[in-house]
Amino acid sequence: MRDGYCLGIESTADDFGVGIVSFDGEVLVNINDTYTPEKGGIHPREAARHHARTAGKILAEAFKKSGISPKELSIIAFSQGPGLGPCLRTGATAARALASYLNLPLIGVNHCVAHIEIGKLINKAEDPVTLYVSGGNTIVAAYEAKRYRVFGETLDIAVGNCIDVFAREAGFKSEKGLPLGRIVEEKARKGERFIPLPYTVKGMDLSFSGLLTATINLLHKGKYRIEDLCFSFQETIFSMLTEVTERALAHTEKKEVLLTGGVGSNNRLKEMLRIMAEEHDAVFHSVPKEYALDNGAMIAWAGVLSYKHNLTIPVEKSFVKLKWRLDEVEVPWVGEEDAD
Amino acid sequence: MKKYRVPELDREIRIRRTKHEPSIIHKAKEVGVPTPIIYAVDVASATIIMEYVEGKRLKEIFDHVSSEKREKLCRCIGRLVGRLHKSGIIHGDLTTSNMILTPEGKIVFIDFGLSEQSFEAEDRGVDIHLMKRALLSTHFTHADESFEHIIKGYKEVMGEDEAEKVLCKVEEIEKRGRYVSKR
Numbered sequence: 001m002r003d004g005y006c007l008g009i010e011s012t013a014d015d016f017g018v019g020i021v022s023f024d025g026e027v028l029v030n031i032n033d034t035y036t037p038e039k040g041g042i043h044p045r046e047a048a049r050h051h052a053r054t055a056g057k058i059l060a061e062a063f064k065k066s067g068i069s070p071k072e073l074s075i076i077a078f079s080q081g082p083g084l085g086p087c088l089r090t091g092a093t094a095a096r097a098l099a100s101y102l103n104l105p106l107i108g109v110n111h112c113v114a115h116i117e118i119g120k121l122i123n124k125a126e127d128p129v130t131l132y133v134s135g136g137n138t139i140v141a142a143y144e145a146k147r148y149r150v151f152g153e154t155l156d157i158a159v160g161n162c163i164d165v166f167a168r169e170a171g172f173k174s175e176k177g178l179p180l181g182r183i184v185e186e187k188a189r190k191g192e193r194f195i196p197l198p199y200t201v202k203g204m205d206l207s208f209s210g211l212l213t214a215t216i217n218l219l220h221k222g223k224y225r226i227e228d229l230c231f232s233f234q235e236t237i238f239s240m241l242t243e244v245t246e247r248a249l250a251h252t253e254k255k256e257v258l259l260t261g262g263v264g265s266n267n268r269l270k271e272m273l274r275i276m277a278e279e280h281d282a283v284f285h286s287v288p289k290e291y292a293l294d295n296g297a298m299i300a301w302a303g304v305l306s307y308k309h310n311l312t313i314p315v316e317k318s319f320v321k322l323k324w325r326l327d328e329v330e331v332p333w334v335g336e337e338d339a340d
Numbered sequence: 341m342k343k344y345r346v347p348e349l350d351r352e353i354r355i356r357r358t359k360h361e362p363s364i365i366h367k368a369k370e371v372g373v374p375t376p377i378i379y380a381v382d383v384a385s386a387t388i389i390m391e392y393v394e395g396k397r398l399k400e401i402f403d404h405v406s407s408e409k410r411e412k413l414c415r416c417i418g419r420l421v422g423r424l425h426k427s428g429i430i431h432g433d434l435t436t437s438n439m440i441l442t443p444e445g446k447i448v449f450i451d452f453g454l455s456e457q458s459f460e461a462e463d464r465g466v467d468i469h470l471m472k473r474a475l476l477s478t479h480f481t482h483a484d485e486s487f488e489h490i491i492k493g494y495k496e497v498m499g500e501d502e503a504e505k506v507l508c509k510v511e512e513i514e515k516r517g518r519y520v521s522k523r
Contacts, residue, residue, distance in 0.1 A: 149477040155466075156516055194348040201454060203433045203470035239345045239353075246342075251399075251437050251478070272344035279343065327476075 004074030006307065007062070007098070008300025011091025012083025012111045013136055014042045016051040018062040019297030023074070023304050025121050029066035030290055030297035033058055036177060041164065042135075048086030055094045062296075070102055075312075077303025080108030081321035083136070088320035096315050105312040109302040111294075112137060112326040116148060117305060118298035119260040123285035127335075129254050131245045131273065134261035134294075135160035138241075140204060140248045141326055143334050150327045151248040152204030159237060160263045162208040166233060169216050170226060184230050185266050191231020195224055199236055204244045204251070211236060234268060242272045249280055260287040262294075305333045341386075354386035357453045362388060364429055364452045371427040373420050374448040393450065395442035402436050402479050402486075414486045416447055418493020421471070424449075425506070426497060430456045430463045434471035436478060465509025468494075472510070 003023055010017035010032070017032030035050035037043060063070060078095035081088060092108075099106040116130050129142045129151075138159045140152035157165075160181065167180035174180055198214050200207040215233050218224060249257060257277040259270060270286050277284035291298060306312075309332045342350050358381065365375045377391040398417075402410065417439065424431055431438075432454030440448045456463065471490070475483040495503040 144477070145480060147480075149480070150473075151477050155513065194346055196349075196352060199349070199353060202466055203435065203454065203474065205470060205473070235346050235349055239342075239349055242344050243342075247433075251435060275344040276342070 005068055005072060006075045006077055006107075006300040006303040007073050008077040008079075008109070008114075008296045008298070008303050009091045009095045010079045010111070010114075010294050010296045010299045011051050011087050011094075012079050012081070012294060013087055014047050015294040016054050016058060016091065017294060017296035017299075018058050019295060019300040020062060020066045020068055020073075021297055021300035021304060025301065025304070027297045027301075028068060029062045030295055031058060031062055031065065032295055034177060036174065040168070041161075042084070044084040044086045047084065048090045051087060051090040055090070059094070059098075070098070073102060073104060075105045075107060075303055075307050076102070077107040077109050077299050077306070078318075079111045079114065079299050080318070081111065081324035083111060083320075083322065085320065085322050088322065092318060092320050096318060100315060105307065106315055106318055107303040107306050107311060108313050108318055108321075109299050109306065110324055110326060110329045111299075112139065112141075113148065113329050113331060114298040114302035115260050115292075116141065116258070117302045118291045118295075119258045119285065119287040121301055122287055122291050123258065125256050125258055125283075125285050127254055128256035128258035128285060129245060129249045129252060129282075130258040130260065131241060131264070132261045133159050133241065133259075133263035133269075135164060137261060138206065138208075139326060140244055142248060142252045142254055143331070144252070146330050146332065146334075148326050148329070148331060150325070151251065152206065152244040155202065155205050155207045156209040157212070159206075159208060159241065160261070162212045162237065163233075163263065165212060166215055166219070170219055170229075179262065181263060181266060184234060185268065187227045187230035188234040188268065189231075190227040191225075191229075193225070193228045193231075194235065195228060195232040197232055197236045199240060201240050201243055204247045206240050206244055208237070234266075238266070238269045238272050241269065242276050245273060246276050246280070249277075249282060254282065256283045256285060258285045258287070260292045262292065264292050265289050305331075309333060351386075355383060358383055358386040358388060360455070361452045364455045364457070365390075367427065368424060368429055368449065368452070371423045371429075373423050374442075374446050375452070376448065376450060393440045393442065393448045395440040395448065397437055398439040398441055398447070399436040399478060401441065403481065407482075407485075410482060410486065411489050413441070413447070414489035415493035415496075418490035418495075419497050420447060420449060420493075421467070421490070422494045422497025422503075425464045425467070425494075428457050428459050430458050430467045432456060432467065432470075434467060435474040461505045461509045464506045465513050468506055469510045469513045
């Protein structure tokens with residue numbers, strides 16, 4: 001296949017990201033702009049408005065930084081789902097406009113597939129069990145016969161959401177775009193006493209809503225040091241995540257563990273997974289922040305992989321898919337070289 | 341022991357599961373669900389010594405047997421799960437990794453570490469949902485028909501009405517998840 005470049009647009013939630021990746025996997029640029037609500041969580045319409053406002057600026061910056069001109073691009077990829085409707089539509093509109101104007105093939109990428117693929121690319125991982133944890137997703141997945149199969153997932157809220165809600169209840173304020181989870185992590189490091197909290201693992205699935213309610217109740221009672229609560233909250237959540245990942249690893253008998261998503265930047269979670277992986281003689285991979293958080297490069301790279309298998313879509317059929325599950329997507333590029 | 345957990349939490353979880361598992365395994369046996377024989381339990385060190393069950397994990401053979409054989413196995417699994425549920429046992433981790441087919445053709449259920457006691461449709465529903473999910477991720481080619489056969493066996497024991505209640509719950513539980521097109 002001839003050389004080329006793919007431009008990827010990510011806009012599933014609060015990030016508007018653009019990345020340009022060469023067909024052989026070199027990331028030339030990966031930039032984004034995050035919508036930060038004044039208070040509370042993400043308001044989909046406000047986030048979409050932010051994306052529409054910043055799209056032009058970010059795209060121009062991406063071309064400038066990478067030294068690639070729009071004419072040099074070969075394909076345009078965008079995150080087609082899952083995510084927030086208004087946000088997805090804004091990114092999709094930008095991608096469709098570019099593809100139409102430049103007369104290039106358009107590719108709709110599954111956001112979760114993109115997270116796994118960029119993690120594999122950066123780490124040169126081959127066939128990992130992936131734990132993908134963020135504000136919107138909590139998934140344990142591994143490749144089996146043409147797809148990334150979901151072995152475990154949350155039965156209710158996503159883990160990042162759980163941590164954010166607790167942090168807001170505790171009155172933590174995000175400073176300079178620092179995620180709330182980082183503040184919880186800092187406080188947890190100063191925790192000394194472990195307070196028992198509901199630990200809910202069901203097979204390889206998890207539930208966080210009861211744990212969240214119980215922790216918030218204890219918070220409002222004011223009986224415990226906030227550091228001890230953060231510590232216990234984190235330890236309980238991450239033990240649950242590590243336990244289900246361990247179950248999936250034992251069940252699939254794979255030899256690699258990949259941690260990605262925003263919550264994956266937590267050092268304690270990394271430590272726990274590393275220890276668990278070592279006990280199973282598996283290699284642990286984590287993903288640097290710029291590729292673990294939502295980003296355009298991952299969409300571009302998944303676009304390249306899809307393009308090699310002719311998975312392009314016509315503009316008129318490029319509707320966004322708000323609830324597009326990871327395990328609905330065939331990934332024909334996986335296991336190509338060493339078919340098992 | 342899980343080194344990744346803080347000792348307090350690790351101890352709490354292991355002791356809870358160690359106390360719990362032998363009694364449920366015993367109860368399962370009483371209602372006709374084959375389980376390993378427990379030889380010794382030491383709560384302080386969270387150790388259970390139990391029988392080594394000869395046979396093959398269902399996970400390994402499930403996709404390689406004839407469809408008639410698989411249907412029979414599924415019916416049997418369904419009946420066994422029905423017996424557990426009927427007597428108030430929720431297994432908590434119904435994957436084919438936790439079922440062993442013995443040379444005599446018996447299916448033995450193992451790993452009751454996540455089990456609980458309940459007669460609630462909700463808990464039964466989660467149990468069935470997890471099993472369905474395990475089939476979909478591991479035995480995708482036969483998942484749908486296998487699930488149907490399991491449910492047939494399940495209904496034989498639970499009765500049509502009770503089984504339907506649980507299946508309604510399963511649907512409700514699925515809709516609670518994220519990114520479900522049915523919702």
